[in-house]
Amino acid sequence: MVAEEVRGKGKRGLLRIIFGRTTFFILFMALQIAVLAWIYFWLDDRYQAYGYGAFGLVSAILAIRILNEKQNASFKMAWLVPVLLFPVFGCLFYIFVQLQMETKILAKRIADIRIRTRSYLNQNEAIAAKLMKENRRNANLSRYLSERAGYPVYDKTNFKYYPLGDDFFPDLLEELKAAERFIFLEYFIIQRGVMWDSVLKILEEKAAAGVDVRVLYDGMNSFSNLPHDYPKELEAKGVRCRIFNPIRPAISTSQNNRDHRKILVIDGHTAFTGGVNLADEYINRKVRFGHWKDNAVRLKGEAVKSFTVMFLQMWSVCAFRPEYDFDYGPFLDTGDHFHSPALNMDGYSIPFSDSPLDGEPVGHQVYLDILYQARRYVYIMTPYLILDDDMVTALTYAAKRGVDTVIVMPHIPDKKYAFMLAHSYYPELMEAGVKIYEYLPGFIHSKTFVSDDEKAVVGSINMDFRSQYLNFECAVYIYKNPVIGDIRADFDETLKKCVRMSMESYESLPLMHRFWGRTLRLIAPLM
DSSP states (O other), X not given: OHHHHHHHXXXXXXXXXHHSHHHHHHHHHHHHHHHHHHHHHHHHHHHHTTOSHXXXXXXXXXXXXXXXXXXXXXXXXXXXXXXXXXXXXXXXXXHHHHTOHHHHHHHHHHHHHXXXXXXXXXXXXXHHHHHHHHOHHHHHHHHHIIIIIOOOOBOSEEEEEESXXXXXXXXXXXXXXXXXXXXXXXXXXXXXXXXHHHHHHHHHHHHHTTOEEEEEEETHHHHHTSOTTHHHHHHHTTOEEEEESOOOXXXXXXXXXXXXXXXXXXXXXXXXXXXXXXXXXXXXXXXXXXXXXXXXXXXXETTHHHHHHHHHXXXXXXXXXXXXXXXXXXXXXXXXXXXXXXXXXOSEEEEEEEOXXXXXXXXXXXXXXXXXXXXXXXXXXXXXXXXXHHHHHHHHHHHHTTOEEEEXXXXXXXXXXXHHHHHHHHHHHHHTTOEEEEETTEXXXXXXXXXXXXXXXXXXXXBSHIIIIISBEEEEEEESOTHHXXXXXXXXXXXXXXXXXXXXXXXXXXXXXXHHHHHHTTSGGGO
C-alpha cells in the first residue's frame, strides 16, 4: 500500500514536471532560439556564395552607430566585438535587441510617472542652502541627485545601522508590529522560510486590522522562489501584491532589467534599506556559502518620504494600467512622534533610486564622487567586482594619491564566474595600491561605501555592471550623521576576519581560473 502511494506520488510529480510552467518555459525559449538559429544559418548559407560584403557593410555602419551612442565605453566594446567579428550573427543580434519594444514601453511608463509625481519630492531650498554653506562639494552632489535623479537632500533623519541581517531581523519584526496605517515592502528576493513566514504572519494580522499592506517583488521570484499565483495567495490574506516584470517564455531584453531594490516603509516615518532580502540565508538561518555577511540601515524622519515615493512610483508602474493620477499625499505625512530628543538627527541624507532606462547611472556617479572627493580613506564592501574603466581609474587614482582605498570581497563566492571576473581586476588594482581583502568566514553581500568618517552609502548597489547599468537599485547617501561611526566600526571588525590578497595569492590561483576571468571581461557588461 505504501509502495503504491509512493509510486502514485512519483507519477504525479513526473506529470507536474512534464506539463509544468518550467518545462513550457524551456521548450518555448528553445523554440525561439531555434528559429533565430535557422535564420542565422539560412542567411549564412545564402550570403556565403557572394562573400560577406553586404553584412560587412552593415556591420561597419552599426559599428559607427555604436561608437556614437551615448553609453558606457565598456558596453560599446561588448557590442563591437560580435558585430565586427561575426557580421551575420552580430548584426542580427544587435538589430533584434534594438527593436525590442517592451523596454521602450517600460521606460516611457516610468518616465511619465516620475514626471507626474515630481512635486512630491521638491527640494527644501533652506536645507540645500545650509548644506552649501557647510560643504560646497557635498552640496554639488546633492544638486546632481536632485536635478538629474529627482531626489532631494534632507536633514532631521535618524539612522540605525545593522552589521548583519541577524541584527536587522528582530527590529524589522518589532517595527512591523507597531504599524498603524500602512506597510510597503519591495524586495528582489522573497523566499518561504523562517524569515518570510515570520514577516508574513505579522502582515496578515495587520491587514486584518485595517492596515494597508502592499508587497512588491521582482518577477525572478515567480520562476525560482514562489508559485506563479502567489499574489493571489497574498490577496486572499488581505495583502495587496504586485510583481515587477514577470518572467515570460519570450526572448526579450526587458527581462534583463530586474528590480534589485530593497525597500520597506512603515507609516511614512520609518524605512529600511540595504542588502538584506527576505530569505533565510540573509539571517544565517540557512547556510549556503559559509557565514552570510550583509547589512541594513533604518531611517526615521524626513528622508523616509523619498523611499515612500520610490515604492509608490514602482507600485504604479506595475499596475495592469499605469496609475498616473494616484495621490501620494496621504502617505507622506510623517507625523510628529519621531521628533524625540533620544533620536540623533544631525547631518544630511539623500535616499535615491537608480533606473537603467533613463541614461543616468546615478549609483555609479555617486560612487565615483566619493572616490574622487576622498581625502583620507574609502572603504568598500561588495559581493561582486566587475568594473568599467571609469571605476578602475577612480579606484587606482584614489590609491595613487595616498587615500587608503580598501575593498572587502567574499572568500566563498555564490557565483564562480563572477569570482573569476573579480579576480581578473586584482592585479591592476593592487599594483596601484588598492588593498583587497576577502572575508574568510564566507560570503559578503553588503554594498557599502564609507569615507573620511563623514560620508557613507548603504543600499542595494553592487560594484558591477548589472547593478550600475542594468538593474533598478536604491540606496541612501549619508553625510555627517553619527551612524557613519557605526558603519566604520563594522569595517574595522570585518577586516579582523579577512585575509589580505597579494600578487602572490593571485598568481597562486589556477591558471584556467585566471584565464577565464580575463576572457569573461569581453562580455562582462552583458552579464
